[in-house]
Amino acid sequence: xxxxxxxxxxxxxxxxxxxxxxxxxxxxxxxxxxxxxxxxxxxxxxxxxxxxxxxxxxxxxxxxxxxxxxxxxxxxxxxxxxxxxxxxxxxxxxxxxxxxxxxxxxxxxxxxxxxxxxxxxxxxxxxxxxxxxxxxxxxxxxxxxxxxxxxxxxxxxxxxxxxxxxxxxxxxxxxxxxxxxxxxxxxxxxxxxxxxxxxxxxxxxxxxxxxxxxxxxxxxxxxxxxxxxxxxxxxxxxxxxxxxxxxxxxxxxxxxxxxxxxxxxxxxxxxxxxxxxxxxxxxxxxxxxxxxxxxxxxxxxxxxxxxxxxxxxxxxxxxxxxxxxxxxxxxxxxxxxxxxxxxxxxxxxxxxxxxxxxxxxxxxxxxxxxxxxxxxxxxxxxxxxxxxxxxxxxxxxxxxxxxxxxxxxxxxxxxxxxxxxxxxxxxxxxxxxxxxxxxxxxxxxxxxxxxxxxxxxxxxxxxxxxxxxxxxxxxxxxxxxxxxxxxxxxxxxxxxxxxxxxxxxxxxxxxxxxxxxxxxxxxxxxxxxxxxxxxxxxxxxxxxxxxxxx
Amino acid sequence: xxxxxxxxxxxxxxxxxxxxxxxxxxxxxxxxxxxxxxxxxxxxxxxxxxxxxxxxxxxxxxxxxxxxxxxxxxxxxxxxxxxxxxxxxxxxxxxxxxxxxxxx
Numbered sequence: 001x002x003x004x005x006x007x008x009x010x011x012x013x014x015x016x017x018x019x020x021x022x023x024x025x026x027x028x029x030x031x032x033x034x035x036x037x038x039x040x041x042x043x044x045x046x047x048x049x050x051x052x053x054x055x056x057x058x059x060x061x062x063x064x065x066x067x068x069x070x071x072x073x074x075x076x077x078x079x080x081x082x083x084x085x086x087x088x089x090x091x092x093x094x095x096x097x098x099x100x101x102x103x104x105x106x107x108x109x110x111x112x113x114x115x116x117x118x119x120x121x122x123x124x125x126x127x128x129x130x131x132x133x134x135x136x137x138x139x140x141x142x143x144x145x146x147x148x149x150x151x152x153x154x155x156x157x158x159x160x161x162x163x164x165x166x167x168x169x170x171x172x173x174x175x176x177x178x179x180x181x182x183x184x185x186x187x188x189x190x191x192x193x194x195x196x197x198x199x200x201x202x203x204x205x206x207x208x209x210x211x212x213x214x215x216x217x218x219x220x221x222x223x224x225x226x227x228x229x230x231x232x233x234x235x236x237x238x239x240x241x242x243x244x245x246x247x248x249x250x251x252x253x254x255x256x257x258x259x260x261x262x263x264x265x266x267x268x269x270x271x272x273x274x275x276x277x278x279x280x281x282x283x284x285x286x287x288x289x290x291x292x293x294x295x296x297x298x299x300x301x302x303x304x305x306x307x308x309x310x311x312x313x314x315x316x317x318x319x320x321x322x323x324x325x326x327x328x329x330x331x332x333x334x335x336x337x338x339x340x341x342x343x344x345x346x347x348x349x350x351x352x353x354x355x356x357x358x359x360x361x362x363x364x365x366x367x368x369x370x371x372x373x374x375x376x377x378x379x380x381x382x383x384x385x386x387x388x389x390x391x392x393x394x395x396x397x398x399x400x401x402x403x404x405x406x407x408x409x410x411x412x413x414x415x416x417x418x419x420x421x422x423x424x425x426x427x428x429x430x431x432x433x434x435x436x437x438x439x440x441x442x443x444x445x446x447x448x449x450x451x452x453x454x455x456x457x458x459x460x461x462x463x464x465x466x467x468x469x470x471x472x473x474x475x476x477x478x479x480x481x482x483x484x485x486x487x488x489x490x491x492x493x494x495x496x497x498x499x500x501x502x503x504x505x506x507x508x509x510x511x512x513x514x515x516x517x518x519x520x521x522x523x524x525x526x527x528x529x530x531x532x533x534x535x536x537x538x539x540x541x542x543x544x545x546x547x548x549x550x
Numbered sequence: 551x552x553x554x555x556x557x558x559x560x561x562x563x564x565x566x567x568x569x570x571x572x573x574x575x576x577x578x579x580x581x582x583x584x585x586x587x588x589x590x591x592x593x594x595x596x597x598x599x600x601x602x603x604x605x606x607x608x609x610x611x612x613x614x615x616x617x618x619x620x621x622x623x624x625x626x627x628x629x630x631x632x633x634x635x636x637x638x639x640x641x642x643x644x645x646x647x648x649x650x651x652x653x654x
Binding site: 419460520 | 578601604607610632636639643652
């Protein structure tokens, strides 16, 4: 028999005690003055630590991010950053200033260009690009943070936190850190004697600091109806009639683009005229999109659970607590981890857009010179093999794919794109830019957002391709070419095969769906401006200044 | 700026109405004017476009329009500011419908 292993079994706890002792020796109490935050960070963070910086899709721990970037790289270096979104300049400053060396993340949106440059200069090592739920999962496996820097709306004297409507990633980050010997530091907008509700209990939080300015929140989900085009209206009509109605899709998630905003705004008009109220779009995993207001007010929507909130929607959400998830205090509660779980297992459809799609239906938003990441799309846009409960939409899709005796259903994963983007960039391509990016990044795999074998339908201005009904890779390719319009991929179609696919209902043109493209008018939109949305909300929606032109 | 001219056979349009103008000359958009042409079984199209080098795509878009619609006996003028083919096709059928008196 082997001798018992001789080792220290509480090194994490010991390390935590040492870190807190260092802070205490510098007279830090739980409430930290803003002007001493850099000293605190240098006291409790060690070189090589894994640090989770709360950069969410929307809410940003911006004061802590800037403060970390102001630390001395001679004291803090080789930090291993884990964060869902790289949104702020300070997030990239950490790497440029030599504080951090490795990054595991999900989405980098506005910083995608700087990130690509750092990769090319070999000044950053990217662990992996994840989908949100996958990254959260790794917080509890092999990427558990030593230190988490988070953002909250308010703290009380004990250090309990109120997160406000933008709960987002905070519970997942704090749970992983606080229960594995880590240190949790929260920036707060205000200190209150009594919190509206407690979202994070004080004994999971080590320090709080009142930031000199409220944390930044990006209004990521606001789409101005004035910018929706007639082509988007046409595609929305096709999607509603050819997919939503045919499958009876009641539980779904929408992407953030104008294509799906057009669908939201056609529900109270076009979909209602088709008699679809109560039959489609009743339950949503969705942020509070302002463009969903008319559908909610028209009685289409029963329930919405959200990943985060949306700037300006707070009062509207609070006043519609039958629809949205709200606390006993009346304000919204969001949660990215739970909403992504709902998007994975409890939705029958994901519909979104992409920048490029290849002949196998693989899609990617990666372009040369930008490492943008994926966010939630790979999760929502995937067919979960762990699902067991049935619904009419899931069964119908499963039987289309696997025949009448299929033992499982299928999630509807719909990609909705106009065949050319602005400046005549074709969406349909022979080879995704992701492959070139893979080579530039030295990655094992190209950054594909949604795998082609998960895609069930492609909607373009030319029609709908139902990939579930295709029986060979060649048929899939021709089905995709058959809706790819005047792109080189579309012009390269085999006309006879495409006509055969149309006869079999695999490709459907607007006229096959009984839609006259000439009727695609912006007049069909329930709201044609942000001001219309405010009116629909009875004045409860308060759009950010950049969306006001009155 | 590039000027393109096409002439395609197309089924004669039964009724020649008043000239019809649709769309706006704005970024990513276009303006289309349809009026009576000289040859009843041909559709003649002249395009002023801000985007150079897309002649082949224009040819495909216009060819399909002329083949799929009764547009014979028309002369069509297009002022384009980089509209996508989807917008062009949609605007063409909308303008033709207005010209034919099918649409208010």
